[in-house]
Each structure stands twice: as C-alpha cells, then as structure tokens.
Amino acid sequence: ALQDVGTQLAQHGGGRFILDALGDGFQLPPILDDDSAVSVYFDSQGRNLPVDFELNEIHRQAEGSPIIRYSRALRENRIDEINFIGKMEGSGTLIRVPRNRLADEHFIRAEQIIVGKNDTRHRVNEDCRNLLGRQSPYPETGDKIIFLKNNKDENVVNGMMGVCTSDYYAYSEKSQTIKVEVDVEDGRSMTANVLVPYFQDPGNKDAVYEAPGWSRKKNLHADYANAITCHKSQGSQFNSGIVLNEPLGKTDEMRRRWQYTADTRFANSLIIAV
Numbered sequence: 294a295l296q297d298v299g300t301q302l303a304q305h306g307g308g309r310f311i312l313d314a315l316g317d318g319f320q321l322p323p324i325l326d327d328d329s330a331v332s333v334y335f336d337s338q339g340r341n342l343p344v345d346f347e348l349n350e351i352h353r354q355a356e357g358s359p360i361i362r363y364s365r366a367l368r369e370n371r372i373d374e375i376n377f378i379g380k381m382e383g384s385g386t387l388i389r390v391p392r393n394r395l396a397d398e399h400f401i402r403a404e405q406i407i408v409g410k411n412d413t414r415h416r417v418n419e420d421c422r423n424l425l426g427r428q429s430p431y432p433e434t435g436d437k438i439i440f441l442k443n444n445k446d447e448n449v450v451n452g453m454m455g456v457c458t459s460d461y462y463a464y465s466e467k468s469q470t471i472k473v474e475v476d477v478e479d480g481r482s483m484t485a486n487v488l489v490p491y492f493q494d495p496g497n498k499d500a501v502y503e504a505p506g507w508s509r510k511k512n513l514h515a516d517y518a519n520a521i522t523c524h525k526s527q528g529s530q531f532n533s534g535i536v537l538n539e540p541l542g543k544t545d546e547m548r549r550r551w552q553y554t555a556d557t558r559f560a561n562s563l564i565i566a567v
Contacts, residue, residue, distance in 0.1 A: 321524060321547075321554045359387035360556060360563055367553045370545075375552075378567075385561040392537065392566040397424050399564065405531040406520040407555045409539035415495040417520035417537070431461040431492050432473045432517075439518035439525060441491075447483070447513060452525050454478050454518050455485075464489070469504035470512050487515040523555040533562040 359381035366374035381387040400406065400417065401424045408414050427433050436457045440449045459474035468486075475485045488509065490500035495516075501509060523541075536555045540548035556563060 321527065321550050357384040358561075359383045359385060360559060363387055364553050364557050367549045367556070370549065375549075385563075387556075387563050387565070389565040389567065395535070395564070395566055399535060400519075401425055403519075403534045403564075405526075405529075405534035405558070406537065407523050407526050407534065407558060408520050408537045409523060409541045409551065409555075411522065412496065413537060413539060414520045414522055418517040419495070421519040422517065429461070431471055431489065432457045432487070433460045434458060437518040438473075438475065438485075438487075438515045439521055441514040441516060444513055446511075447485075448481075449477075449513060452528060454521075454529075455483075458482070467505075468508040468512060470508060485515065486512045488512055491516045523551055526558050527554060529558055531559050534559055535564045535566060538565050538567045 362383070363374070363381065378389055378391070381389075400421055406417055406421075408417060422436070425435070427436065432438060434457055437454065438457060439452065439454045441451060443450050455475040455477040457473050458476055461471040461473045463472040465471070469489050470486045471489055473485050473487060474482065476482050488501060488504050490497075490503050491514065494500040501514070504512075520537075536552075536559075538552065538555075540551035540555075542548040542551055556565065
C-alpha cells in the first residue's frame with residue numbers, strides 16, 4: 294500500500310515524500326486530554342479531516358479473516374451482515390452470540406475483554422478477579438493492569454498494559470501508593486509505584502484526589518485490565534478475546550465506529566456478545 298502511495302506521489306512530481314501520519318479513518322475519534330491537544334484525523338467535533346491518501350486495506354488480520362469481513366460490513370452499514378447470530382469462519386473465527394450464552398470460563402480464559410462503559414469494566418474486572426480467586430482489592434501475582442496516564446520518568450504511556458509478577462507490598466499512607474512488580478508489554482520488568490485509590494474505590498472518579506498532588510504527579514495511575522474500554526484499546530492488538538457489545542455514540546455511524554474499533558483489535562478469533 295505504501296508503494297502505491299509513493300508511486301502516486303512520484304507521478305505528481307514528488308521524488309522524496311514524507312507521510313506525517315497513517316491510520317484508519319473509521320476508528321473512533323480520540324478523547325483529547327485538553328483543549329490544546331490535536332488529532333491529525335478528526336476535528337474537535339469528531340468529524341474526519343480531509344486526507345490526501347487513505348489506506349483502507351486491513352493488515353492486522355489474515356486474508357479471508359471473518360473479522361475483516363464483519364468490519365467491512367460495519368463500515369458499509371450492511372445491516373443483515375452486522376446483526377447476525379452465529380459463527381463466521383475463514384482464517385480465524387468470529388462468533389456473535391447473546392451475552393447470556395457466555396460462561397465464566399469464557400471470561401477468565403479471554404486474552405482481552407473490551408467493553409463500552411466504565412461501570413461494565415469495573416464489574417467485569419471484579420468478576421474475573423473473584424473467579425480467579427483473588428483475595429485482596431490490591432494487585433496480586435497474575436493480575437493484569439493498565440496504566441491510565443503518561444509518566445515520562447517511568448517510560449509509561451497511557452494505555453500500556455502489564456502483568457503483575459508479585460503481590461502488592463510496601464503500602465505508603467503518606468503517598469497513598471503500593472509497590473508491585475510488573476512485566477510490561479514492551480518487554481520490560483519494572484517495580485511500579487501505583488496509586489491505591491483506583492483499587493480502593495473502583496469507579497469513583499474523585500477517589501484519586503485523596504492522594505496528595507505531588508504523589509499523583511510522581512507515581513503511576515493504574516487499574517485492572519481483564520476488561521478495558523474500547524477507547525483505551527485503540528492502538529493495541531490481541532490474538533483473541535471478547536467484545537461486550539455496548540456501542541457508544543450519538544449517531545448510528547458513531548456506534549458502528551465503536552463496534553469497528555473494538556472488533557478490529559483482534560487478529561485471529563473473536564466472540565461478540567450482544
């Protein structure tokens with residue numbers, strides 16, 4: 294695809310060229326952190342900005358993937374193909390079933406679960422940890438966590454995930470933190486100093502402010518990640534997993550964008566629970 298772009302540019306007199314950004318225009322618009330943040334794909338209202346070239350061939354999944362076929366149906370709003378119940382096969386598998394057909398084992402074996410709402414995320418994470426026998430509200434060996442904010446000093450970015458290789462230890466009342474050893478998805482092993490309010494009071498957006506400002510700035514913001522929201526999943530790739538289909542958006546197109554973004558995170562096999 295990039296060769297084709299280069300050929301077209303060369304035909305228009307361009308010998309050397311720079312591609313500022315590449316991406317999928319049907320993804321969800323990002324949630325920008327502040328008014329100064331910008332996106333190269335969307336304006337402040339979430340509308341697509343004009344592009345010179347659009348790469349619309351998906352490369353995460355193998356040719357013949359049912360995930361590709363389903364995602365194209367979402368893009369083109371082919372209702373009958375979107376709303377089916379059953380199984381699609383090819384180079385991989387896509388199953389679309391009522392949510393009550395899922396058993397506990399589906400959840401605890403899933404490489405990743407993607408949801409729409411934070412309330413759902415907290416509930417699924419709690420259920421998964423209970424099913425796995427976790428005893429503490431704080432991270433234990435084997436727990437999957439996601440970092441919620443960038444931290445340059447620790448080389449951590451928002452949305453990065455890892456797996457705990459130790460139980461929590463070294464609780465500090467002063468900083469409202471604990472330590473836990475984590476194998477991060479970029480290949481590092483690190484000692485993470487994480488804020489505890491996220492684990493003490495899940496779903497309470499204001500709980501983190503119980504930690505002092507200096508600690509919120511210095512230490513890592515993290516939460517459990519058996520389930521993550523679709524917005525947090527952007528940029529990630531998983532081999533298999535579950536999408537709990539609760540598409541968010543004010544319009545039908547934005548809800549289809551939500552489904553498209555969630556479903557295309559998976560490379561091989563996917564269960565969509567509706």
